[in-house]
Amino acid sequence: MADGTGRPLRADARRNREKILAAAVRVFATEGLDAHLERIAKEAGVGSATLYRNFPTREALVEAVYRNEVAQLCEAVPDLLATKPPQEALRAWTRLFLDYVTAKYGMIDALRAIAATGGNPYGHSRDMIRSAITALMDACVAAGTIRTDISPADLGAALEGIALTSAGPEHRQRAERLLDLTLDGLKTRP
Template structure:
């Protein structure tokens, strides 16, 4: 790669890229991965040339959408902790986790196809999610609000299990109930 690929985007180019990613998440989730690229550009309010300049293939767009959703999920932690008590921040983050899983679920076949061709769309997903869970649990532990015998790895595994059994928009109520049970199980008992 040359230096041009690593330069920060101009503000307008960054906004256009973000609009394309947001439109793609919405359309992939609601209409499927076969949504025409031109429809995504239209939804984002950009021209097709702008879309293809940022994402030359559907696979590149799918991978970027996935990575962007993961980044937003993990980067939400400090803001949630600043705005809410730790246990409320943890609960709010787990709901964001469900949003992330729902978006990922709609793209799973495309992500598998990318992985089958040698790509690695998942990259450091587990490590990033575990770091987010660790930060949230550390705040809850410091507040004396959760048990100390449950590790971030335990909670991450529980979240993955809920995601595997309750992924998809139609299963959201069940997923939220399972999250509630899991989080209630973390609480310190008198």
């Protein structure tokens, strides 16, 4: 993790930044994006000056939270593949994807506003997610558990479709059923 000049952050500064991002996710989830930034600083156990030094604007914080959530989602893949059979890892990751989309759903207006002002909150997120899906699908194909005629782009589009229609927490059961149907459709048949 680097500061605004590209220099690596000191360990204590990195920890503070991570605490702020984690607190922001919790506070935004419970209070919405209009939550007071001082509330986030208090929840993180840091002073307001520390929060503003890391994130000078609400938009900067929202964008950093979004990018951090994408990174955590994608960084989960190696651990899932190391601890579960490929098909189970894919299933577990799709549930993490739902969690990510549900969190992002609450930030969508703020992300759109950032994009409208010329920012790019989405950056490399689409490529990162596509790479995560590719790694999971490649492991499943190598294990012989999913069909080879489905591309990562196809599965990504299916996941996005499920997310668009079932992103809210009140639709979680339906989203899980749709994920199960989708993953069942990927399985190889004898």
